Structure formats: C-alpha cells, structure tokens
Amino acid sequence: MNDRQEQWRAAEQLALTLTEGGLQRMAARTLAVFLFTDQDSVTAGEIAERLEASAGSVSAAIKSLLSVGLIERLPAPGSRREHYRLRDDAWAVLFTSQNTVIQVMLQAAQAGIDTTTADDPAHRRLTQMRDFYQFMLGEIPTLLERWQHHHNSAFRQA
Structure with missing residues (x-):
C-alpha cells in the first residue's frame, strides 16, 4: 500500500469518526477530502469522483460545510466550476x-x-x-x- 492509499484510508476513518460524532455521513466524507487533499482547492465534481458519490449528495454536503463556515468558495477565473477550500480559520469560525x-x-x-x-x-x-x-x-x-x-x-x- 502506498502513502496516498494510507492517507485516504485515514481520511475514511476520520469521516467515520465524525459521523459517529453526529455529522452527516456525506458531509463527514467531504470534510475529510478537504482535510486530506494535496490541492489548493477542489470542485464538487472532484469530490464526487474521489468519493464515488452522486453530485447531489456532494452538493448537499458542500452546502452544509459552507453554512457552518468550515469551507469557503474561491474565485476561479477561467473556470466554469465552483472551487472550494477548507478555511484557514475553519475551526475558529465554526x-x-x-x-x-x-x-x-x-x-x-x-x-x-x-x-x-x-x-x-x-x-x-x-x-x-x-x-x-x-x-x-x-x-x-x-x-x-x-x-x-x-x-x-x-x-x-x-
């Protein structure tokens, strides 16, 4: 198993822990993507692909994470897709x-x-x-x- 696979296994374990703590399952899995990604920002499509989830469930999870201030929308000049990232001050804003x-x-x-x-x-x-x-x-x-x-x-x- 390579380092990236181990990271995604840890991400899924974190998501499970968050779910047991009361977060909705897809919001927890989506948050784990934001925490473990090596990219500056991700799109809903990239999250859906990573999680092998429907666009609708990822969209609802993103809306939930936006509402509590954990993630933010980013301007993405030249892109027709919305880009999101974990806020630097996410835990404080929460x-x-x-x-x-x-x-x-x-x-x-x-x-x-x-x-x-x-x-x-x-x-x-x-x-x-x-x-x-x-x-x-x-x-x-x-x-x-x-x-x-x-x-x-x-x-x-x-």
Whole structure:
C-alpha cells in the first residue's frame, strides 16, 4: 500500500469518526477530502469522483460545510466550476457568529419566545436556549483570542 492509499484510508476513518460524532455521513466524507487533499482547492465534481458519490449528495454536503463556515468558495477565473477550500480559520469560525447555524438557532429560539407567554413552560425553555447561544457567542471572542495566542506561540516554536 502506498502513502496516498494510507492517507485516504485515514481520511475514511476520520469521516467515520465524525459521523459517529453526529455529522452527516456525506458531509463527514467531504470534510475529510478537504482535510486530506494535496490541492489548493477542489470542485464538487472532484469530490464526487474521489468519493464515488452522486453530485447531489456532494452538493448537499458542500452546502452544509459552507453554512457552518468550515469551507469557503474561491474565485476561479477561467473556470466554469465552483472551487472550494477548507478555511484557514475553519475551526475558529465554526464557533463564531459567522456560523449561520448558530444564528439560525438564535432566530428560531427568539421566534418561539415571541409566540409564547411568560408563564408557558415552552417560553422558559426557549429563553434558556436563546440565552445559552447568546452567552456562548459572548464568550467566544475571548476564547478565540486565547486560541490565536496559543496557535501563534506554537507556530513560532515549530
């Protein structure tokens, strides 16, 4: 077995682990492609070919990874296909207000709060949900600042 085959075996194992952790299977496999590719960017077609998957399932996985901020679209002058890459700050963005999933959760909680009365148990639960996400978003900048400091220190030592 060559090094590339071993890498793709590790990629599939990582995807399995991510799936067991709750990520949808195709999103996990697609994320593994981004993590293990030796290219600067990839197209949906290249991912589908690599994973031997349908264009539709890869498209849905890409949309999912875009929505949480792990990947980004790149301009590709001269190409008629969309190009994507793993964001340099992917893991940090995953936990910021740029993450559309967090924003959707906040909006959903607020919409529910707006339709319930203060004495309704649903109102209390939805308020707790909203407050949790607001609290987390408030704490994340300090955490990310600490991460950046840690990362920069480790990078300078390497």
